[in-house]
Amino acid sequence: MSATRAATPPTRHAAVDPVRPGRSLPTLVRHLAVATGVALLVLTVSYQLDSFRNYQLATVAAYLCATAGLTVLTGLCGQLSLGHGALMATGAYSLALAQNAFAERGLTAGGWLAVSLVVAVLATVVVGAVVGVAAARLRGPYLAGLTLAVAVVVPALTVTFDGVFNGEQGLAVPVAPAPAALGSYFPHERWQLWVAAAASLICLVLLANLVRSRYGRSFRAVRDDEVAARLAGIHVARTQVVAFVVSAASAGLGGALLAVLAQSVSPGAFGLTLSLFLLMAVVIGGLGRIAGAAWGAILLVALPDLTHSLTNLFTLSPAAAQRLEGNLPLAIFGSTLIAVMIVAPGGVQGLLSRLARAMRARWPVGRS
Amino acid sequence: MDRFLFLTLDGLSRGAVYAAFALALVLIWRAGRIVNFAQGAMAVAAAYVAYSVTAVTGSYWLGFGAALLAGLLLGAVVDVAVMRLVDHRSPLNPVIVALGLVLLIQAILGMVYGNEYLPARTPFSRTALTVGGTAVLSPYDLFVFATVGVVGAALVWVFTRTAIGLRMRAAAFAPEVSRLLGVNVGGMLTLGWALASGVGALAGMLVIPTELGLHPHAMDLVFVSAFTAAVLGGLDSPPGAVVGGLGVGLLLSYVSGYAGGDLIPLAVLALLLTVLLLRPGGLFAPVAARRV
Numbered sequence: 001m002s003a004t005r006a007a008t009p010p011t012r013h014a015a016v017d018p019v020r021p022g023r024s025l026p027t028l029v030r031h032l033a034v035a036t037g038v039a040l041l042v043l044t045v046s047y048q049l050d051s052f053r054n055y056q057l058a059t060v061a062a063y064l065c066a067t068a069g070l071t072v073l074t075g076l077c078g079q080l081s082l083g084h085g086a087l088m089a090t091g092a093y094s095l096a097l098a099q100n101a102f103a104e105r106g107l108t109a110g111g112w113l114a115v116s117l118v119v120a121v122l123a124t125v126v127v128g129a130v131v132g133v134a135a136a137r138l139r140g141p142y143l144a145g146l147t148l149a150v151a152v153v154v155p156a157l158t159v160t161f162d163g164v165f166n167g168e169q170g171l172a173v174p175v176a177p178a179p180a181a182l183g184s185y186f187p188h189e190r191w192q193l194w195v196a197a198a199a200s201l202i203c204l205v206l207l208a209n210l211v212r213s214r215y216g217r218s219f220r221a222v223r224d225d226e227v228a229a230r231l232a233g234i235h236v237a238r239t240q241v242v243a244f245v246v247s248a249a250s251a252g253l254g255g256a257l258l259a260v261l262a263q264s265v266s267p268g269a270f271g272l273t274l275s276l277f278l279l280m281a282v283v284i285g286g287l288g289r290i291a292g293a294a295w296g297a298i299l300l301v302a303l304p305d306l307t308h309s310l311t312n313l314f315t316l317s318p319a320a321a322q323r324l325e326g327n328l329p330l331a332i333f334g335s336t337l338i339a340v341m342i343v344a345p346g347g348v349q350g351l352l353s354r355l356a357r358a359m360r361a362r363w364p365v366g367r368s
Numbered sequence: 369m370d371r372f373l374f375l376t377l378d379g380l381s382r383g384a385v386y387a388a389f390a391l392a393l394v395l396i397w398r399a400g401r402i403v404n405f406a407q408g409a410m411a412v413a414a415a416y417v418a419y420s421v422t423a424v425t426g427s428y429w430l431g432f433g434a435a436l437l438a439g440l441l442l443g444a445v446v447d448v449a450v451m452r453l454v455d456h457r458s459p460l461n462p463v464i465v466a467l468g469l470v471l472l473i474q475a476i477l478g479m480v481y482g483n484e485y486l487p488a489r490t491p492f493s494r495t496a497l498t499v500g501g502t503a504v505l506s507p508y509d510l511f512v513f514a515t516v517g518v519v520g521a522a523l524v525w526v527f528t529r530t531a532i533g534l535r536m537r538a539a540a541f542a543p544e545v546s547r548l549l550g551v552n553v554g555g556m557l558t559l560g561w562a563l564a565s566g567v568g569a570l571a572g573m574l575v576i577p578t579e580l581g582l583h584p585h586a587m588d589l590v591f592v593s594a595f596t597a598a599v600l601g602g603l604d605s606p607p608g609a610v611v612g613g614l615g616v617g618l619l620l621s622y623v624s625g626y627a628g629g630d631l632i633p634l635a636v637l638a639l640l641l642t643v644l645l646l647r648p649g650g651l652f653a654p655v656a657a658r659r660v
């Protein structure tokens with residue numbers, strides 16, 4: 001099965017969605033209900049986990065915005081983007097510049113963070129629209145080449161214009177501490193998780209609705225057959241630009257959240273490798289599925305952690321350990337990506353869906 | 369005027385390498401309709417082999433030969449062990465797999481050699497000779513021109529004058545018919561990958577000493593520049609790749625000479641965007657335009 005068609009048709013996919021409470025509810029209500037449930041879960045979990053795990057979970061939430069955006073673009077609209085790392089950089093740097101501008105004017109209250117996040121998303125939308133207009137005219141390897149160029153070039157721009165972006169050093173991001181109303185001993189990481197999870201859930205609800213809307217259907221029509229889509233009255237180029245802009249906005253939000261979490265931005269974090277990681281995450285998770293994007297985001301955070309514990313098992317010289325630790329996740333990501341593309345183009349979520357279908361075929365419970 | 373002459377010659381030397389690398393991309397594109405996004409990483413891997421061989425034997429030329437061999441071998445292995453297994457019905461799949469290869473190769477290189485810049489040697493001096501008080505080409509530039517020229521001529525000879533070259537063209541042009549006529553189409557494809565990867569390794573060997581040195585990511589920007597060159601010439605056209613490569617080399621040399629080296633990445637992106645939007649088929653597009 002080819003990658004662009006790897007996503008099963010939405011109706012079948014929806015039918016096996018285990019968290020779906022009922023068929024008759026409107027899409028928005030259903031998605032909001034799921035989001036509320038997840039929010040409550042995150043809230044509970046945030047009190048159970050230690051600071052480090054909270055921080056990791058917050059990082060997952062940040063990556064999830066970007067991977068969900070990318071899976072909508074690549075999986076649903078059929079456009080490959082290798083430039084999402086660069087779009088995340090755009091969001092992160094916009095947020096840093098906005099936060100610094102606010103801090104210079106003495107606006108350090110926590111509420112300004114929301115404004116900065118919106119600024120970051122808008123800035124990425126502008127960049128995404130420029131790339132998207134070009135991308136809508138390109139197919140296959142040409143599009144991949146252009147977005148690859150974006151991914152390689154944009155981090156280098158921070159050095160070119162180091163007056164604004166401060167070169168390799170990057171910028172510090174002043175972030176207000178947790179509100180005093182939560183108590184003076186409230187861990188900062190828990191607050192970060194709340195902020196990241198809230199922003200990410202809003203992004204996901206919007207994306208999930210978009211996917212089920214008229215636009216989502218147009219995306220899939222364009223992906224499957226452009227000529228047929230055009231005959232059905234769909235403006236192909238406009239649809240592709242919309243998909244790119246939506247995807248860019250999500251990536252920008254993800255990048256901005258990463259900047260909030262790290263409280264700094266530097267070009268090293270947003271190189272070509274990040275773009276490839278994002279692509280890998282959505283492919284391994286399962287192209288075109290938002291649940292797959294979640295698997296991918298979890299993998300992005302968990303795998304480096306796992307390899308860290310793995311390298312600790314061996315007694316290595318510090319230099320060798322550092323080399324291994326820095327590169328082992330890349331090697332695993334790369335080989336997994338190749339293996340998944342060859343063996344299971346549907347990714348993790350595709351396997352789960354198949355498993356669920358097989359289970360239901362064997363034990364039909366409460367459906368008929 | 370002296371400066372202009374120097375920048376022009378320097379740009380041509382730089383462009384010759386881009387031309388070779390773009391040729392490698394065009395070779396695979398013509399053979400299998402795949403843009404090999406792992407070409408840069410594969411070339412770096414070959415250059416690291418050269419580094420090891422040179423470190424052990426002390427001879428640059430043994431390392432050079434080893435890099436070419438490693439390039440040929442790596443290309444064949446990538447085709448047989450990976451690319452042949454990929455479902456080619458969607459053009460996305462080979463691209464994604466090639467990117468997985470990029471991650472894998474760069475990670476292995478990082479594990480073995482570390483993520484620091486290693487010094488890369490040149491066989492000849494890179495100090496420019498002066499003719500009548502004007503700095504012109506360095507001996508190394510002449511070596512680059514000669515090498516790329518020989519490789520280009522050899523490729524032309526192989527593809528126009530030898531039976532195996534004709535079989536490779538036939539296999540790429542009409543796989544089904546060629547198979548019926550007894551051509552080993554899969555083998556020809558593997559040979560094409562090996563050749564292209566060998567040419568890419570050569571380009572890597574030539575370009576890496578002129579940049580910051582040996583690093584797993586050393587070819588990232590070179591790949592983008594060479595891709596731009598290949599698109600500029602039309603992905604289908606080997607002469608186009610050469611002209612495109614020289615053009616990109618000249619442009620980048622002027623940009624870095626007159627506006628500053630920091631602007632090179634931006635110039636590459638701007639050029640690629642312009643070409644793709646204005647003339648996506650490239651300067652040398654065949655009459656039947658390919659839909660891009």
